[in-house]
Structure formats: C-alpha cells, structure tokens
Amino acid sequence: MRLPERQLAVLEAASATDERTVAEIAAETGLKPETVAGAAFDLADEGLVAVGSATDETLELTDEGRSYVEAGLPETRLYRAGLDAGADAKPVSMGAVIGEAGLEGPEVDIALANFARKGFGTVESGELSVDPDADPDADAEATALAALADGDDPAVDGDVLDQLASRGLVDRGESVTRTVRLTDDGVDALMTGVEATETVGALTPELLASGEWRDAEFAEYNVEAEAETARGGRKHVLRRTADRVKDVLVGMGFQEMEGPHADADFWINDCLFMPQDHPARTHWDRFALDVDPMEGIPDELMARVEAAHRDGWGIDGDGYHSPWSADFAREVALRGHTTSLSMRYLSGVAGAELEPPQRYFSVEKVYRNDTLDPTHLLEFFQIEGWVMAEDLSVRDLMGTFEEFYRQFGITDIRFKPHYNPYTEPSFELFGEHPETGEEIEIGNSGVFREEVTGPLGVDCDVMAWGLALERLAMLTTGAEDIRDLHGTLADIDFLRNAEVSY
Ligand code: PHE
DSSP states (O other), X not given: OEEEHHHXXXXXXXXXXXXXXXXXXXXXXXXXXHHXXXXXXHHHHTTSEEEEXXXXXXXXEOXXXXXXXXXXXXXXXXXXHHHHTTTTTSOEEHHHHHHHHTOXXXXXXXXXXXXXXXXXXXXXXXXXXXXXXXXXXXXXXXXXXXXXXXXXXXXXXXXXXXXXXXXXXXXXXXXXXXXXXXXXXXXXXXXXXXXXXXXXXXXXXXXXXXXXXXXXXXXXXXXXXXXXXXXXXXXXXXXXHHHHHHHHHHHTTOEEOOOOSEEEHHHHTXXXXXXXXXXXXXXXXXXXXXXXXXXXXXXXXXXXXHHHHHHOSSTTOOOOOSOOOHHXXXXXXXXXXXXXXXXXXXXXXXXXXXXXXXXXXXXXXXXXXXXXXXXXXXXXXXXXXXXXXXXXXXXXXXXXXXXXXXXXXXXXXXXXXXXXXXXXXXXXXXXXXXXXXXXXXXXXXXEEOHHHHHHHTOOSEEEEEEEEHHHHHHHHHOOSOGGGTSSTTOOHHHHHHOOOOO
C-alpha cells in the first residue's frame, strides 16, 4: 500500500490499543496538529484508523478572578484589616476597616457577603468583629484560585468550583480533543508494509514551468473535515433590510428625504392637524427636550396651520375650538414618527416647492415612550413615504403596498380601516408572521386630509404611510421578538446567522 508521507507518519504513530490525542501525535511526528487531524480524517476514510473525540471541561479565571489572585479575596482583605484594627478583641467601626482593606465600590458588598458566609466574623450595627480562630490562609476558594492561576489542570473540588463559578471568578468552558486509534485494517496495512509517496500540496509556477506536474502525485483535500468556524464582520440584519428597502423604493421612483431627529412639535404634530391637547402630545408619550424653541418656521405657514386648528380649512371645515399656542408648536421633542419629514418636504421648507407628481421616502429612526415588549421598542425605524399626484385613491395606496411588499416575498398583506387625525381614509396594514402565524401590524397609512395639505400649500392629493422596518425584518427573518434584532438584549447568534430573504 502507498500512502502520502504525513498519513503514513500518523498511521505509524497511532496505537491499536490506546486512544492517542492529535496533540500527542503532533508532538511525536513533528507535524502541525491541523496536519495530523487532516491526515487522521483521510486515514479514517480509508478505514485505517478510527477518529474519536473527547470533551473536556476547561477552566479559566475571569478578569475579576485574576485580580483577586494578586490582591487577595475581598473577604480575606476585610478579615486581615479587621484583625489589624483589633476587631478580634472588640468590635470596630466598619467604615475605617473598609478603608484600610482598600475595598471599593462593589467589592464592599462582595467582601461582606462572603465574610459572613465563611464565618470569618460578624457585622452588627455597623461594627465588625473577626473570629481569631478563622484561617483565611486555608481558605479553599483562595487556594483553588491560586492553583488555577498557576495553570496546568489543577484538581479542584467540585463544590469549590461551583462557588467560584457562581461568584463569576471562573469561566467554565469546553474543549474538544480528537483522538486516533488504529483499526484492524490499519494494523494489517502496517504489517504488510506501507510505502510513503511524495505528494504535492499546491501547484506552483515552478511545477508548471518545469513540467514536473505531469508526474507529481497531488494531495487530496478532504473538504468535509471539521474546521473552526471563521466569523468575519457582517452587516446588521436591520441595516441590510433598510438598504434593501431603499433599493426597492428608489427602483419604484422615490427620492429620499432627510431631516432632524429632534424637531419642533409644529412639524411633528401641528402640521398633521393633531390637536394640541391630543393625548399623544402629553409628556407621557413624547420625549420632550429641554432646549431652546425652534426658530425659522415660516410665519405665514404657522398662521395657516393655526387657522386650520382654530377654524378649520375649506368650505365645510371646522376647527377644534380648543387652545392653540405657537410657543407649544415651537417646542422641540424627539420625533415620534418621520411624518415630520414629509411635512417639511410638502411645505417646501426642505427644498424647492414641489409640483405633482412626486414620490418621497425615508428609512429613519423614531422615538416613542412605549412599553418594551416583543413587538415594541422605544426607538425603531420607520419607512416613511408619500406620493403626491392628482386624483389618488385607496386603490393606488393598496397597489403601492402590494408592489412594495412583493419585493420581499410578502404577498398576503391585509388592510384594516383605521383612524388618524391627519388622513381620511386611513388604514392599517397587517402581515402574517412566518413562524407564529400571528397577524402583526406592519404599518399605518392614508390620504392626507385637506386640513393637512391646504395649509402646506399643496392642492392635489397626497397618499402617505409609515411602515415599521423592524416588523418587516420580523417577517423576512422569522424573528419572533423585536428585542432579538437590536438593543441590549439582541441575540448575537440570531444576528450572525439570520438571512434577509427577498
Ligand atoms: N405617522 C403614522 C404612524 O407613525 C404613519 C402614517 C404616516 C400614517 C402618514 C398616515 C400617513 O403610525
């Protein structure tokens, strides 16, 4: 039999009676561990060796654990400082001892809890007594920490280890060791005699130029061998969804809007015919900012919006007959929706006066004082958009959504009549979650009322919407909890593996 050199070396180093680890064989043959592992898998394919694996517990000191190896456990430091202060004879004040022990911040609580648990002494009404018979030098946790710091697999009692792990001083992990053992066929092969072939691992320009490649024997690659997972950087699921949304909307002829996250209530609410005493405008729902009022809102526009609120707009219009204040309109808050941007663009303050037809969108962050739950975040992204044209109807809106969501493979959106102070008619959009089958709300939309478009100086129809980017991402990735997507509770494994399907 002929085998590549490295396989032969591994075969010869393997034993029929003992499992030998890849590391042992590597040390003996002088080959790299990954070369040994690769050769072992090749030999296993030929039935000459059996490759096994054993999982071992690994123990590693955390940063906190390591710091105590140097400085001593907090409870031991407290004990020693107490002893120095004479707390074995009569109780001494805690404050002084803590200072002497050099304990700071969370270390104080750690010291006190473990001091009591280990019976080093007692603390009563702010005074510390130490037990002169206690022996921190013989403390099992301290001894184990020191042994772990010295390394080389010390034997540590299971209970002590549990304690150290629960204190966060030791991290428990797992390591997989591969082992190799000769099979009967392997033994037979060695008895009959195996010859080494020289194999070429890589084709080089020299081999080609010299023509030697013609006679060379090439090493075979085992592309199924287990390898470590390499994790590179990756664009966040939400960012990829947002990028895709932008591509789709630009493809549908939309232009992108931009504007401030902290904006005047005028743009966020007043332009939208939201009465100033609307519940959504109270401090419970909005994130008001303690900054100077916003300057630069055009006076005539402000007057027209005020008139719509007070007296209504158009022949049959009626106002709210409730107080309206320009000062409140100028107050600044974090925007609760990006419809503030639509107002800026429709009014013409964001750029040129717009003539129909126009299509605009944004994919931007909004802020709401909601309660966190699986479908709500305090900050999320809205896909805002509007179309300005003569004679728009609800069919145009529905058709736009159907076209948009189809690009993400979503063909079963549903519409429900709704109410917004600023649109008539209005409707909410729902989509079916691919995992739970639940109908989830994915957006809100409508045709702007005359009370909105009139004061802005727009005299044709404008249909508009705000869709939730995170909800779209839930439908395309199957995420069941919005908090898996972003924020402090984000699920790293999910973010690593989720595909944005479209
Ligand atoms: N501003 C609405 C929201 O945040 C969405 C919307 C925008 C509805 C424009 C109608 C028109 O829910």
